[in-house]
Amino acid sequence: MSDYSSELHIALLAVQRAVILTKRVFNEKAKGTVSKDDKSPVTIGDFGAQALIIKAIKHAFPKDEVVGEEEANTLRENKALSNQIWELVKGTKLDEPSSDAALGGELESEEDMLKAIDQGNSKGGNKGRIWALDPIDGTKGFLRGGQYAVCLALMVDGQVKVGVLGCPNLPVDDKEPLDAKSGEDASDGPGRGVLIGAVEGQGATSRPLGTGTLQNPSAISMRPIQDLKDATFCESVEAGHSSHDDQAEIAKKLGITKPSVRMDSQAKYASIARGAGDVYLRLPTSKTYEEKIWDHAAGDLIVREAGGEVTDVHGNRLDFGVGRTLKNNKGVVAAPKASHNEVVEAVKAVLGSKAS
Numbered sequence: 001m002s003d004y005s006s007e008l009h010i011a012l013l014a015v016q017r018a019v020i021l022t023k024r025v026f027n028e029k030a031k032g033t034v035s036k037d038d039k040s041p042v043t044i045g046d047f048g049a050q051a052l053i054i055k056a057i058k059h060a061f062p063k064d065e066v067v068g069e070e071e072a073n074t075l076r077e078n079k080a081l082s083n084q085i086w087e088l089v090k091g092t093k094l095d096e097p098s099s100d101a102a103l104g105g106e107l108e109s110e111e112d113m114l115k116a117i118d119q120g121n122s123k124g125g126n127k128g129r130i131w132a133l134d135p136i137d138g139t140k141g142f143l144r145g146g147q148y149a150v151c152l153a154l155m156v157d158g159q160v161k162v163g164v165l166g167c168p169n170l171p172v173d174d175k176e177p178l179d180a181k182s183g184e185d186a187s188d189g190p191g192r193g194v195l196i197g198a199v200e201g202q203g204a205t206s207r208p209l210g211t212g213t214l215q216n217p218s219a220i221s222m223r224p225i226q227d228l229k230d231a232t233f234c235e236s237v238e239a240g241h242s243s244h245d246d247q248a249e250i251a252k253k254l255g256i257t258k259p260s261v262r263m264d265s266q267a268k269y270a271s272i273a274r275g276a277g278d279v280y281l282r283l284p285t286s287k288t289y290e291e292k293i294w295d296h297a298a299g300d301l302i303v304r305e306a307g308g309e310v311t312d313v314h315g316n317r318l319d320f321g322v323g324r325t326l327k328n329n330k331g332v333v334a335a336p337k338a339s340h341n342e343v344v345e346a347v348k349a350v351l352g353s354k355a356s
């Protein structure tokens with residue numbers, strides 16, 4: 001039986017390398033959006049980070065498939081854009097040569113970059129080894145200088161086995177509690193950047209985000225919470241992605257008095273997993289939207305390995321084995337194991353009262 005140590009190692013390094021690129025994109029102000037879709041914009045960093053990570057996975061595990069958020073069609077139709085991304089991607093490497101070599105070194109050409117992006121086209125499913133990749137999750141947060149995450153998870157036969165989240169704008173300190181400002185611009189703050197990982201059955205760990213070597217990991221766990229009324233709960237910044245109104249009503253029902261912490265991306269899963277917050281609520285805003293597996297796979301495992309439970313609004317575990325989306329689930333409820341049931345009951349009560 002695999003202990004997934006080499007998969008975790010490669011995933012941590014690959015995410016580290018991708019973050020070098022996303023930071024360059026941000027700092028060079030080359031962060032303009034490519035897609036006009038207001039709900040989920042795409043930046044040039046999304047394409048570059050996807051290429052770098054897929055190159056690393058395919059080098060280490062050639063037979064594995066990848067479900068990646070982006071595809072290269074737009075770039076093939078827009079040479080200038082493709083070239084702009086290639087100029088950023090080609091110089092991006094880890095500081096430690098042996099770590100970079102473990103990822104297969106640099107992409108060789110612009111065409112190689114486009115091919116790597118398109119290798120994220122797996123249909124997903126419940127057979128074999130499939131990685132779920134979100135090169136920049138929380139793109140709106142990224143653009144604002146707020147929270148974003150580079151997210152990578154390995155699923156085997158539809159079960160998440162390895163999860164990694166690179167959160168460049170979260171504090172390094174696992175115990176720094178969230179406050180109302182945690183989701184705001186943090187791009188230039190000192191002591192920021194954390195890399196979190198988990199392997200099924202082996203717990204979750206964090207270490208500072210580096211640029212080539214992996215520092216010693218610390219075990220992370222959710223905060224023990226005696227009474228839910230003292231909980232800190234996280235939600236999306238975007239009201240279009242999850243229903244702020246329903247979430248406020250649920251919090252009230254649970255007696256939570258602290259204001260919600262709004263932040264973009266899977267930094268929400270990362271934050272509750274390390275005890276900086278307690279509960280993550282993502283209530284559907286539409287009957288038709290299907291959550292994407294790359295927006296949840298790594299966070300789901302990390303929270304569960306840190307002592308939490310993650311389900312949909314009906315209390316069912318998220319099903320990552322049915323394709324590129326979570327079509328069997330609606331919404332997300334993540335909370336410490338001992339309190340999770342109480343949160344789901346409150347969710348059901350609030351949503352149920354609106355059913356008719």
Ligand SMILES: Nc1ncnc2c1ncn2[C@@H]1O[C@H](COP(=O)(O)OS(=O)(=O)O)[C@@H](OP(=O)(O)O)[C@H]1O
Pocket residue numbers: 039040041069134136137138139140141235236237238240241242263264265266285286289291292295
């Ligand atoms: N309608 C709707 N409902 C739910 N979710 C949606 C919806 N539309 C988009 N998305 C996805 O939300 C991802 C980001 O979620 P966040 O909670 O971080 O929100 S946000 O960052 O504040 O936008 C975001 O991921 P990224 O595109 O990687 O940022 C989208 O995949």
Ligand SMILES: [Mg+2]
Pocket residue numbers: 134136137138294295
């Ligand atoms: Mg996303």
